[in-house]
Amino acid sequence: MTLATEINQLFPQPLWQWFEQICAIPHPSGHEQALSLHIQTWAKQRDLTVIVDQVGNLIIRKPATAGMQDRKIVALQAHLDMVPQKNADTVHDFVTDPIRPWIDGDWVKATGTTLGADNGIGMASALAILGSDEIKHGPLEVLLTVDEEAGMTGAFGLEGGMLEAEILINTDSEQEGEIYMGCAGGVDAEISLPLQWQTAKPADLAFTLSIAGLKGGHSGVNIHLGRANANKLLARFLAGHAAPLGLALSDFNGGSLRNAIPREAQCSFTLPPEQATALQLAVTQYQAILQAELSSAEPALSLTLTSAAVPANSLQAASQTTLINLLNSCPNGVIRMSDEIAGVTESSLNLGVIRTQADNLSIICMLRSLIDSGRQNIESQLQSLCDLAGAQLVLSGCYPGWKPDTSSAVMAIVNDTYESIYQRKPEIMVIHAGLECGLFKQHYPNLDMVSIGPTIRYPHGPDEMVNITTVGQYWTLLLAVLERIPAKSNH
Known part of the structure; x- marks a missing residue:
């Protein structure tokens, strides 16, 4: 296996190719429109259903693959924005300049700035699944919210009735091997x-x-x-x-x-x-x-x-x-x-x-x-x-915080899937950070939620980096979970 010198050659390629595009389009909090329009144009070219709500959240729907039409609808959720932080000696305008990622061993880093792996990797994974003709899944919604890092404007503004999903997988966690079922309020x-x-x-x-x-x-x-x-x-x-x-x-x-x-x-x-x-x-x-x-x-x-x-x-x-x-x-x-x-x-x-x-x-x-x-x-x-x-x-x-639900069905699916793939038990965790899940519960109280992601170190700072191996592990887990989503109950 040859070592990748460009991030678009890393595994899984569809995810990293999307992440490269995300890095190329400036998207700090409050300035997500260019990236959102890029994604909308791409999705419409693929004949996917595209909805933009009143606050700018992007919802994209994709039909189930053959034989999976009876499965519960799953929403894959990420946020469009990134934290703009740079070193004092770095010349960079987050509104106009692209992020410059580079590979350092088993890590992808940025050049003097935040990388935006939080939550760009999660967003890239959702878009890569939307773009694939090979991945097996039931009916999908992808929810990309705005302004998560600066005030959770998108999550606050998401109205009831916009989502059809029964299950939501939040992709904003930052430690491989940990599954999050709760978070802090703030x-x-x-x-x-x-x-x-x-x-x-x-x-x-x-x-x-x-x-x-x-x-x-x-x-x-x-x-x-x-x-x-x-x-x-x-x-x-x-x-x-x-x-x-x-x-x-x-x-x-x-x-x-x-x-x-x-x-x-x-x-x-x-x-x-x-x-x-x-x-x-x-x-x-x-x-x-x-x-x-x-x-x-x-x-x-x-x-x-x-x-x-x-x-x-x-x-x-x-x-x-x-x-x-x-x-x-x-x-x-x-x-x-x-x-x-x-x-x-x-x-x-x-x-x-x-x-x-x-x-x-x-x-x-x-x-x-x-x-x-x-x-x-x-x-x-x-x-x-x-x-x-x-x-x-x-x-x-x-x-609000996201109160843990120990009876969560999707939590059990992710837990069992992880153990079957990696032959070890994941850690079930509550994170001291503000995931958007707590706000989603206000309008969607019955939504069954879980949060997973790759290992990201030092988010919100110029030392931010994402571990390449764990991005592959996260991807493998996510695809296996989508394949295991159960059928809708008949009632």
Whole structure:
């Protein structure tokens, strides 16, 4: 067997050929239309039924293959969008530039950006099945939702009566050998802290302090790995050194997405010239502390201090103190591990994005929990913190978790099929991330659902990669499951 040098030569070829097309058409959240139109055109050329709903979700129907017409209708589900994250030194416009995948051993990676294997591989598998004349299956629906990564707009907007399926296979899981039967719910939290400004002292020196080189990653599935949050590290430095050094902040900005662990953050400030040497020493000492604490989790962490132009304004002392205390005390990371499912995070918070604006500091967090009370507990903590700081808290985009159904028939089929193919039992799991399944249950309460996928590492970050061998295993499993879907019940 010759080694593939292009991804379209990998196994299974129909899937990888579709993934290559997906990478070539920009599709970050909110900009999925070009990819959707490409798929629609292709599907219509194959005489498949194509439906676009009011929010932009794409539904494609394909009749059963010969002899399979009596089977239950299955929906294969993926989302059209991808998370746009890149390294600071990578020149890339996600709205106009294609993703550039490459093969590294048994992995496919991207060049300085997220790859979009989340959920591009799942989407590619569904489209490859639609395009095949050889794969055996009953009646099929493919549901491709919009804006999953930025707010689950597609799943929220999917109306009852659009799907005919009795079974839904979600393709958005990220670990081969694990079958997901439940997921966390979540909510977005935006904190707005009023800011008061004063004229900066022209005789002071100005600097920018930057933290970079962190791994980042998915704010759900990677939250328990001990990775650092750039926003929190910068706040910690300011909490220890702003007052002793006489720093006067002029801005604080960090992170880029609510559901990605922040990899970079920076703040700008002025201070008296006589404190410049002490500042340099404090930064050097802090970098040594962080390297000692995070040598395994964040080996590439870097702290950089650069000179800057003196700004027109800096924060008033009381406003600055409140800002630093709010950021330093804001909860972040794992809040509680699950009692019921070993090794699974129950509740977490990601302090995702911080932006300094003219009259306020905006802080955007993502809360996740397997149980409503866990999410409500974190909401209460944030509200108390905001009350103390004189900040406003707005919660939005709350979506439900997907409660496990131990009697699921499709779960049993996938479990038995996996074991018969690979001679080992799969792990039945609940994921600490927001799959769309919980929202589908609102309009389709009787839909029998399961989630599977290949192994994807570091989704939502530029180190994202997908394991080639497991893509083949996922494909083999998916096709075998489709062949085993039972007949419709006669009633």
